Amino acid sequence: ADLEQDMDTLKDGLSVVKKTSDAQEMQTALGKMRAAAEDAKKSTPEKLEGKAADSAEIKDYHAGLNSLIAQIEVVDQLAKANKLDAAKSEAKKLEDIRNTNHKKFR
Numbered sequence: 001a002d003l004e005q006d007m008d009t010l011k012d013g014l015s016v017v018k019k020t021s022d023a024q025e026m027q028t029a030l031g032k033m034r035a036a037a038e039d040a041k042k043s044t045p046e047k048l049e050g051k052a053a054d055s056a057e058i059k060d061y062h063a064g065l066n067s068l069i070a071q072i073e074v075v076d077q078l079a080k081a082n083k084l085d086a087a088k089s090e091a092k093k094l095e096d097i098r099n100t101n102h103k104k105f106r
């Protein structure tokens with residue numbers, strides 16, 4: 001998928017995670033988010049076009065996606081344990097990670 005599609009998948013997934021009261025539905029949404037974040041690593045944001053694969057900027061972009069994936073896993077573990085309130089509270093950090101990275105790369 002292209003980067004815009006991956007970002008739209010992240011957006012749809014986050015909206016489910018924030019709204020649902022069903023742990024299984026939350027886990028399904030988190031799985032889609034994780035796959036989209038992994039796929040986004042295959043794209044180069046327009047802002048970074050022309051940067052070498054081993055440049056600091058591209059590494060930083062991948063690190064941003066990896067931090068999102070790590071936090072998706074934190075939320076997923078809580079959903080798995082059926083701790084929905086804690087999962088939603090940790091899901092707020094997904095938005096912090098989004099905002100930080102959008103400032104840099106969008």
Ligand code: HEM
Binds near residue numbers: 012
């Ligand atoms: C849950 C977390 C995130 C959500 C919900 C999200 C959502 C979005 C949305 C809705 C767009 C606009 C897409 C469009 O034009 O249709 C976008 C664009 C973008 N996002 Fe994210 N994002 C997230 C995390 C991240 C992270 C972690 C990064 C980078 C490490 C990132 C990098 C970008 C970039 C580079 C664009 C511009 C893409 C383009 O139009 O070329 N995003 N994001």
